[in-house]
Amino acid sequence: MTLSLFDQFLSPVVCWIPLVAIAIMLPWILFPSPTTRWVNNRNLTSQNWFLGQSTSQIFSPINPSGHKWAILLSSLLIFLTTMNTAGLLPYTFTPTSQLSINMGFAGALWMGIVILGMRTQPTHSLGHLLPEGAPALLTPVLVIIETISLFIRPIALGVRLTANLTAGHLLIQLTSTATLALLTIMPITAIFTGVLLFLLALLEAAVALIQAYVFILLLSLYLQENV
Amino acid sequence: MADKAGSLAFVEKNLGNVMLKELPRWLAGRNLTPTGLVRGGYDWYYNKYINVKKGGIGGISMFLFGYVVISYVWSFDHIKHDRWRKYH
Numbered sequence: 448m449t450l451s452l453f454d455q456f457l458s459p460v461v462c463w464i465p466l467v468a469i470a471i472m473l474p475w476i477l478f479p480s481p482t483t484r485w486v487n488n489r490n491l492t493s494q495n496w497f498l499g500q501s502t503s504q505i506f507s508p509i510n511p512s513g514h515k516w517a518i519l520l521s522s523l524l525i526f527l528t529t530m531n532t533a534g535l536l537p538y539t540f541t542p543t544s545q546l547s548i549n550m551g552f553a554g555a556l557w558m559g560i561v562i563l564g565m566r567t568q569p570t571h572s573l574g575h576l577l578p579e580g581a582p583a584l585l586t587p588v589l590v591i592i593e594t595i596s597l598f599i600r601p602i603a604l605g606v607r608l609t610a611n612l613t614a615g616h617l618l619i620q621l622t623s624t625a626t627l628a629l630l631t632i633m634p635i636t637a638i639f640t641g642v643l644l645f646l647l648a649l650l651e652a653a654v655a656l657i658q659a660y661v662f663i664l665l666l667s668l669y670l671q672e673n674v
Numbered sequence: 675m676a677d678k679a680g681s682l683a684f685v686e687k688n689l690g691n692v693m694l695k696e697l698p699r700w701l702a703g704r705n706l707t708p709t710g711l712v713r714g715g716y717d718w719y720y721n722k723y724i725n726v727k728k729g730g731i732g733g734i735s736m737f738l739f740g741y742v743v744i745s746y747v748w749s750f751d752h753i754k755h756d757r758w759r760k761y762h
Binding site: 451454457459460461466469470473476477479488489490533536537538539540 | 716720724725726727728729730733734737738741742744745746747748749751752753756
């Protein structure tokens with residue numbers, strides 16, 4: 448019984464093809480590549496508009512030399528947003544609820560950003576280990592604390608996304624199980640649980656979008672410090 | 675003529691318009707590799723439902739519904755045990 452709650456996070460395999468492979472291909476199929484036409488179809492136009500708006504908003508505070516990261520972070524934004532929201536559909540599998548995928552993104556990108564900062568401007572990067580305006584006596588303690596917080600960043604990035612999505616899916620499964628079970632026994636309580644389920648589903652839709660955006664925003668902040 | 679054998683228009687004809695005696699030549703001209711079939715299917719769906727002047731929500735909705743159906747088929751082996759279970 449306790450195992451069945453987490454069974455939704457196991458990827459089923461049919462003919463040696465895991466569902467996670469199809470789920471990962473979904474952003475690639477849903478977002479067609481831009482064409483050479485001047486006026487595209489509605490789908491492509493709206494997608495390009497959204498992407499342009501979000502990319503310019505994320506990259507406006509970053510140095511122009513950091514703008515070459517735009518394609519990486521904007522494609523990652525599309526990837527995470529699509530996988531998060533597609534996971535809300537019934538019976539689908541959410542790849543971003545797996546720690547492996549999120550740690551892969553977080554660890555690799557964080558390390559790339561930190562190494563870039565250390566190589567191009569080591570003094571400036573190391574200077575971030577001591578916040579401005581701190582009392583001089585606290586310097587040793589602060590440097591240690593900032594170093595720890597620097598190394599915790601990839602773990603926090605990955606685990607934040609995993610935990611948010613896993614918790615959301617689990618809550619939805621629990622609430623829906625409760626609603627179904629109560630429907631025959633206590634219908635009034637089932638209605639309350641049903642309303643809770645509806646609100647939870649709305650929350651999960653918001654969380655799906657926000658968590659993907661937060662992931663990219665934090666990476667852009669780390670990039671801002673290091674580029 | 676549009677269906678002159680050896681021209682591009684001949685190969686791009688629908689299967690319903692191909693004469694039986696022309697079938698081997700038509701098949702040889704089409705891309706029947708797995709990659710070609712997948713790309714052909716994607717292009718067909720894209721040009722029919724998405725890349726149109728007044729495309730709406732229908733094109734993407736049909737695709738997402740198909741995705742849900744595929745996910746159900748993939749998970750059926752696991753879900754079928756839940757059907758008559760007393761305690762979940």
